[in-house]
Amino acid sequence: MFTEAYMLRALMASVLLGPVCGLLGVFVTARRLAFFSDTVAHSALAGVAIGLWLGASDPTPAMLAVSIGVASLLLWLRQRTELLTDTILALLLSTSVALGVVIFSQLKGYRGEMERYLFGDILSVSPMDLLTASIISVGVTVLILVWFNALTLITTHEDLAHVTGIPVRWINLGFTLALTLVVTLAIRLVGIILVTSLLVVPAATARNIACNLRQQTVIAWLLGLGSALGGVVASYSFNLPCGPTIVLVCAALFVASLALQKVVRPSGHTPAR
Amino acid sequence: MTPHPPALQIQQVHVALGGTAVLRGVTLSVRRGELVALIGPNGSGKTTLLRAILGLQSIDSGEIQILGAPISPSTLARVGYVPQKLELDRGFGLSVREFLALRLPETRHWLWQSHRKIDAALAPSVEELGVMPLLNRPVSRLSGGQLQRVLIAWSLLRKPELLLLDEPTAGVDTPGERSFYELIESVHRRHQMTIILVSHDLSMVFRHAQWVFALNGVVCCQGTPEDIIRNDSLKEAYGLHLTPYHHHHSGEVSHVH
Ligand SMILES: Nc1ncnc2c1ncn2[C@@H]1O[C@H](COP(=O)(O)OP(=O)(O)OP(=O)(O)O)[C@@H](O)[C@H]1O
Numbered sequence: 001m002f003t004e005a006y007m008l009r010a011l012m013a014s015v016l017l018g019p020v021c022g023l024l025g026v027f028v029t030a031r032r033l034a035f036f037s038d039t040v041a042h043s044a045l046a047g048v049a050i051g052l053w054l055g056a057s058d059p060t061p062a063m064l065a066v067s068i069g070v071a072s073l074l075l076w077l078r079q080r081t082e083l084l085t086d087t088i089l090a091l092l093l094s095t096s097v098a099l100g101v102v103i104f105s106q107l108k109g110y111r112g113e114m115e116r117y118l119f120g121d122i123l124s125v126s127p128m129d130l131l132t133a134s135i136i137s138v139g140v141t142v143l144i145l146v147w148f149n150a151l152t153l154i155t156t157h158e159d160l161a162h163v164t165g166i167p168v169r170w171i172n173l174g175f176t177l178a179l180t181l182v183v184t185l186a187i188r189l190v191g192i193i194l195v196t197s198l199l200v201v202p203a204a205t206a207r208n209i210a211c212n213l214r215q216q217t218v219i220a221w222l223l224g225l226g227s228a229l230g231g232v233v234a235s236y237s238f239n240l241p242c243g244p245t246i247v248l249v250c251a252a253l254f255v256a257s258l259a260l261q262k263v264v265r266p267s268g269h270t271p272a273r
Numbered sequence: 274m275t276p277h278p279p280a281l282q283i284q285q286v287h288v289a290l291g292g293t294a295v296l297r298g299v300t301l302s303v304r305r306g307e308l309v310a311l312i313g314p315n316g317s318g319k320t321t322l323l324r325a326i327l328g329l330q331s332i333d334s335g336e337i338q339i340l341g342a343p344i345s346p347s348t349l350a351r352v353g354y355v356p357q358k359l360e361l362d363r364g365f366g367l368s369v370r371e372f373l374a375l376r377l378p379e380t381r382h383w384l385w386q387s388h389r390k391i392d393a394a395l396a397p398s399v400e401e402l403g404v405m406p407l408l409n410r411p412v413s414r415l416s417g418g419q420l421q422r423v424l425i426a427w428s429l430l431r432k433p434e435l436l437l438l439d440e441p442t443a444g445v446d447t448p449g450e451r452s453f454y455e456l457i458e459s460v461h462r463r464h465q466m467t468i469i470l471v472s473h474d475l476s477m478v479f480r481h482a483q484w485v486f487a488l489n490g491v492v493c494c495q496g497t498p499e500d501i502i503r504n505d506s507l508k509e510a511y512g513l514h515l516t517p518y519h520h521h522h523s524g525e526v527s528h529v530h
Pocket residue numbers: 290291292293295313314315316317318319320321322
């Protein structure tokens with residue numbers, strides 16, 4: 001059925017990126033980093049535009065560079081100014097989208113290209129992307145598991161983590177970098193506009209049915225895998241746009257988890273309000 | 274080195290935040306094994322001082338010695354810290370068992386360990402605090418009083434010699450507050466540790482503490498609770514809006530704003 005090379009690449013990309021997105025999502029949701037990840041994703045549009053404008057055949061390096069640049073700019077602005085993180089993110093998001101669209105408008109022969117990045121395209125995963133994705137997803141998964149206790153404690157109370165001897169600054173920096181890399185790579189599959197949902201929705205679904213962090217982590221990992229894989233297969237079978245299909249699978253699983261919640265945690269710790 | 278240096282020794286500590294001198298030469302010394310209260314009006318620098326002791330706030334000048342040594346990871350390992358509340362989001366599924374497991378070396382790999390093994394490791398230090406029934410509960414759903422117990426259990430797991438608590442009963446109702454102070458006193462008695470408690474609740478402080486420091490940028494007065502009540506400098510520290518009085522038969526102290 002999936003004999004085409006591009007399809008195999010898309011399937012492999014979903015197996016590589018879906019689970020690590022689910023894993024990262026547990027901390028992204030708990031630390032309210034959804035808007036941050038959205039900003040990083042949108043800044044990649046400027047990255048793509050700059051890459052194509054410079055005549056690069058593969059815009060991935062430019063995307064990664066601009067996303068990391070925007071993430072560093074956020075950290076710098078947060079230190080330099082009294083502004084709320086939300087405000088800075090909104091500023092960076094709109095500026096980079098505007099920059100991307102303006103550059104795109106000046107490029108000749110790339111009219112349809114922008115949509116492929118905005119909504120994801122299974123045709124666009126190159127062998128080189130796959131190599132990058134395998135290195136980064138394995139690296140980030142190992143990093144998260146090694147830092148799991150530290151990240152958990154930082155999420156619980158930063159000062160407490162500090163007093164316990166955890167190098168909070170370094171771990172926060174490393175986590176931000178890991179998140180930036182994974183988000184930027186997942187854009188190929190899910191698209192700029194929708195990529196954050198691949199981080200947020202599996203973790204939220206997992207939270208609905210999990211009784212503790214261990215369960216939430218394992219379930220989010222599995223849901224990330226299942227939705228990315230299921231989305232790619234469905235998108236191929238029914239000839240649907242890839243990113244939106246993946247997101248709809250995520251959303252369907254979320255709805256199912258609401259029903260399942262009553263079964264799994266009948267008396268349980270469902271919110272009182 | 275003397276065999277028993279003070280649990281905490283602070284010399285002429287100055288800290289300025291955003292251009293204001295918050296701590297203006299704080300000097301104090303806490304003997305080992307005492308239950309000490311740190312009081313003072315809002316903005317008097319209590320939290321800043323506590324953060325400085327924990328190495329979370331750098332000091333402009335002065336000296337802080339914990340258990341006879343300067344602040345370092347190895348001295349901080351002998352200190353317990355109970356923050357007022359956690360920054361935990363409801364979207365984070367962390368259970369009490371998992372939170373406590375983070376603290377013990379033998380449950381470092383809790384992600385792969387059975388609940389039975391984790392509970393066995395936790396039980397000896399945690400049982401006395403009545404935390405065992407809470408182990409399956411998500412940390413983000415605990416009540417104020419339950420959370421305080423869990424946080425104290427967390428710091429006791431490493432058997433600290435010095436325990437610092439920042440306004441532990443803010444947001445806890447009056448009966449909860451009373452039982453909390455009783456808990457602290459029993460922990461203090463049983464473990465013979467030094468406890469420094471930041472609090473606004475003067476009546477509880479005066480009832481349970483052995484020594485009181487009143488802070489207002491500097492330590493403006495100190496002494497046993499009885500001394501402090503009699504001393505007029507407390508009114509000075511609180512800007513004269515405080516009138517402590519005795520309930521003669523019970524020795525209880527209240528304050529009026
Ligand atoms: N980051 C900061 N920048 C500037 N000023 C600060 C900063 N943090 C605290 N302050 C100021 O330092 C002073 C002391 O604050 P601190 O939190 O130590 O007081 P506190 O005694 O703990 O008060 P409370 O009883 O309200 O908890 C306050 O006037 C506060 O406004």
